Every structure is written in C-alpha cells, then in structure tokens.
Amino acid sequence: MLKWSLLFFCTFAWAADKLALPDLVDLALKNSPDVRISSEAIELKRAQKGISEKALYPTVSVTGQVQQQQTGATSSTPTVVTKSAYPSVDITYTLFHFGADKAKADAAYQRLIAAQYAHNRELQTIVYQVQTAYFDFFTAQETVCANMSNYEDATSAYEAAKSRFESGLDKKQSLLQAKAEMLKALFELERVRANVEAQRANLAAVVGVPICSAIDIALPEEPKTFFQELKLEALLADVVKERADVRAERETFMAYEKDVYSSQRAFWPQLVLGLSADLIKTQHQSGLKRDYLGYIAIKWDIFNGFGDFYAILQAKTQREQQRQAVRAKELDVMKEVWSTYFTVKSAFRQREAAQSLFGASQESFEATQEGYHSGVNSLLDLLNAQKTLASGRLNLVSADNTLMVALAEFAYVTARERR
Numbered sequence: 001m002l003k004w005s006l007l008f009f010c011t012f013a014w015a016a017d018k019l020a021l022p023d024l025v026d027l028a029l030k031n032s033p034d035v036r037i038s039s040e041a042i043e044l045k046r047a048q049k050g051i052s053e054k055a056l057y058p059t060v061s062v063t064g065q066v067q068q069q070q071t072g073a074t075s076s077t078p079t080v081v082t083k084s085a086y087p088s089v090d091i092t093y094t095l096f097h098f099g100a101d102k103a104k105a106d107a108a109y110q111r112l113i114a115a116q117y118a119h120n121r122e123l124q125t126i127v128y129q130v131q132t133a134y135f136d137f138f139t140a141q142e143t144v145c146a147n148m149s150n151y152e153d154a155t156s157a158y159e160a161a162k163s164r165f166e167s168g169l170d171k172k173q174s175l176l177q178a179k180a181e182m183l184k185a186l187f188e189l190e191r192v193r194a195n196v197e198a199q200r201a202n203l204a205a206v207v208g209v210p211i212c213s214a215i216d217i218a219l220p221e222e223p224k225t226f227f228q229e230l231k232l233e234a235l236l237a238d239v240v241k242e243r244a245d246v247r248a249e250r251e252t253f254m255a256y257e258k259d260v261y262s263s264q265r266a267f268w269p270q271l272v273l274g275l276s277a278d279l280i281k282t283q284h285q286s287g288l289k290r291d292y293l294g295y296i297a298i299k300w301d302i303f304n305g306f307g308d309f310y311a312i313l314q315a316k317t318q319r320e321q322q323r324q325a326v327r328a329k330e331l332d333v334m335k336e337v338w339s340t341y342f343t344v345k346s347a348f349r350q351r352e353a354a355q356s357l358f359g360a361s362q363e364s365f366e367a368t369q370e371g372y373h374s375g376v377n378s379l380l381d382l383l384n385a386q387k388t389l390a391s392g393r394l395n396l397v398s399a400d401n402t403l404m405v406a407l408a409e410f411a412y413v414t415a416r417e418r419r
Contacts, residue, residue, distance in 0.1 A: 018218040021134050028130045031208025038119040045115040049108035055101035058093040088278040095273050100265035107258035114251035121244040128412035133206040137199040139401035146397050147189040150390040154185040157382050174379040239337050240330050242416035249326045256319035263315040267308045269300030336413040344410050347403040354399035361392035
C-alpha cells in the first residue's frame with residue numbers, strides 16, 4: 001500500500017507540468033528535514049530564554065496542611081481529638097543581584113537571535129542545493145542532446161564515406177574509420193544517458209520527494225548581467241557585515257559576553273524580599289488565626305569551593321573562543337566572496353568563448369562536409385571537423401553549467417540579512 005501511495009504522489013507531483021526552479025525550491029523548503037531541525041532549534045532557544053527569565057519574577061508557593069492530634073485519656077480527662085488546617089502562601093523576590101539575572105536572560109535572548117540567523121542560513125543552503133541539483137540535471141539532459149547531435153554528425157559522415165566507398169571514390173580504411181567514429185559517438189551517447197538518471201535521483205533527494213521517471217524540469221532562464229555592476233570591495237564589506245551565518249556567530253559572541261557579566265555579578269550578594277501568610281483553623285475554636293511575615297534579607301555565598309572563580313574563568317574562555325570563531329567566519333566569508341566573484345567573471349568569458357567556438361566549428365563542419373561531397377576535402381578533414389564540432393558542442397554545455405552553478409554559488413555566498 002505504501003509503495004502505491006508513493007507512486008501516486010510522485011506521478012501527481014511531477015507529471016502535470018515541468019517544474020521551474022522556484023517550484024522546486026518551494027517543495028524543498030516544505031520537505032527538508034534540515035529546515036525542520038533548524039526551526040525546532042529556534043523553539044528550543046525560545047524555551048531556554050523563558051527558563052532564564054524566571055529569576056526576574058517573584059516565586060510564589062502555596063502549601064496546605066491538615067493535622068489531627070489525639071490526646072490520650074487520663075483519670076480526670078477523656079480522650080481529646082483536635083483537627084487543624086494550615087494553608088500558607090510564601091512569596092520571594094530577588095530585589096537586586098547586580099544585574100546577574102538580567103544578564104543571564106539577555107544571553108539566552110542573544111542565543112535565540114543566533115538560532116534565527118542560523119535558520120535563515122539553512123534556508124539559503126537549501127535553495128543553493130536545489131539550484132545546483134537543478135542545473136546539474138539540466139546539464140545532464142543537455143549533454144545527452146549534444147551527444148545525440150554528435151552521433152547524428154558522425155552517422156552523416158559515415159553515410160557519406162559509405163556512399164563514396166560504394167562509388168569507388170574512397171578506400172575501405174576510410175569507411176571503417178568513419179564507422180569507428182560513429183560507434184564511439186554512440187558509446188558516449190549511452191554513457192551520458194545514465195548520468196541523467198543519476199542527476200534525476202539527486203534532484204529528487206534534494207527536493208525531498210520519492211524518485212520516479214516523471215520528474216522533469218522547465219528550462220532555466222537566461223543568466224542576468226547584474227553581476228557586472230557589482231563593486232568587489234563594497235560587496236566584501238557588506239557581506240561580512242550582513243550575512244546570516246556571520247550574524248549568528250556575532251550574536252553567540254554577545255551571548256558569551258553576557259555570560260561573563262552574569263558570572264562576575266553572581267559572586268556578589270543578593271537582596272531578597274520575602275512575604276509569608278499563614279491561616280490556622282483549629283477544631284473547637286472559633287475564628288481563624290492569622291500569621292504574617294515580611295522580611296528583606298541579604299544572601300551571599302562567601303565560599304563555594306572556588307565555584308564562582310572557575311565559572312568566571314569558563315565564561316571568559318568561551319567568550320575568547322567565540323571571538324576567534326567570529327574572526328574565522330569573517331575570513332572564510334571574504335575568501336568565498338573573493339573566489340566566487342572571479343569564478344563568475346571567468347565563467348562569463350568561458351561562455352562567450354564557447355559560443356564563438358561552437359559557431360566557428362559548426363561553420364567549419366558544414367563547409368568541410370560540402371567539400372567532402374565535392375571531393376575537395378578528404379574524409380580525414382571531415383572527421384577532424386566533426387570532432388572539433390563535437391568538442392565545441394560539449395564545451396558549450398559545460399560552459400553553460402559552469403556559469404549557472406557559479407552564479408548560484410555567488411548568490412549563496414553573498415546572501416545578506418536586512419534588518
């Protein structure tokens with residue numbers, strides 16, 4: 001039953017229309033377990049923040065006691081049973097602790113903000129993974145089309161060589177060489193067809209749906225040229241300041257700053273306010289007895305086995321570790337932005353060169369093919385032109401993929417958060 005349910009879902013989800021990149025991204029964001037994990041991490045930090053804030057509020061406790069006392073009989077008095085009820089309310093509140101409790105709550109808040117930034121970065125990661133899988137699947141399909149064209153060109157060259165051989169205008173070695181090139185093109189065609197299914201499976205896994213042959217995609221849009229308008233120096237500064245994972249590291253550092261402050265202030269005394277009220281109702285007595293108590297106390301743990309000292313040391317050490325983690329993240333981000341910026345620039349130039357190469361090799365092949373039919377060119381000239389065209393066609397597919405993936409990576413490494 002489960003098998004048929006998955007098959008129905010797969011066919012229903014994919015067969016109706018070819019899905020564009022935004023559709024795939026929507027599916028991935030809905031299905032990704034990593035997104036759900038990061039969402040739950042936010043809820044965990046929100047709960048921890050609430051727990052840390054409890055010290056900022058009064059503590060109210062209510063107790064009740066019912067007591068029965070029996071006094072044994074004596075020679076002059078009978079047995080006496082007395083029942084009493086003792087409800088009571090106790091309220092305690094820390095009036096002043098040098099900001100230690102507030103600092104703990106602030107640290108938890110900073111960690112909540114860090115979790116939210118980490119979640120945003122996880123969303124960006126999912127989008128990047130979908131883009132890469134989408135472009136790889138598209139490239140695999142285009143590679144099959146390119147190899148199909150290569151096979152058709154090789155078949156055309158073989159048919160021309162066969163015609164000339166049968167007419168006595170060429171020798172058998174030429175025919176066999178043309179046949180070998182045709183079979184080689186057929187081998188490459190079958191080899192790349194398997195990669196289409198591998199990339200289809202990878203795309204389904206990234207999107208989070210069962211794999212099936214109905215999975216198909218719409219053509220990607222032409223890459224935009226906005227990249228040429230970007231200034232690298234300004235971009236570096238902006239990304240280092242605004243990227244989500246960098247902000248998450250900074251918020252975590254600020255949380256450790258609050259931890260240091262809290263641990264230092266926790267060493268000092270607390271000023272505590274206490275209120276207590278008791279009602280006593282005793283059997284055989286009329287009315288209620290009311291007891292009230294109010295106090296202000298100073299609580300100071302003078303010595304606890306150097307626990308406070310080591311708590312401060314631990315907080316400072318964690319703060320310095322996080323300071324270096326922030327610095328390391330900033331350096332990594334600058335490296336990523338710098339390298340992907342020039343990768344994209346190179347990818348644009350590679351694509352232009354590949355387009356020119358393909359156009360020139362196409363014209364060369366057509367001219368050589370015409371010359372071969374008229375006897376001006378040899379079969380070797382035709383096969384060389386066919387190989388150059390095949391290489392140019394595959395280079396163009398590869399250049400398109402390089403550009404699309406490079407732009408996706410550039411968008412990923414330069415993604416910024418706006419307040």
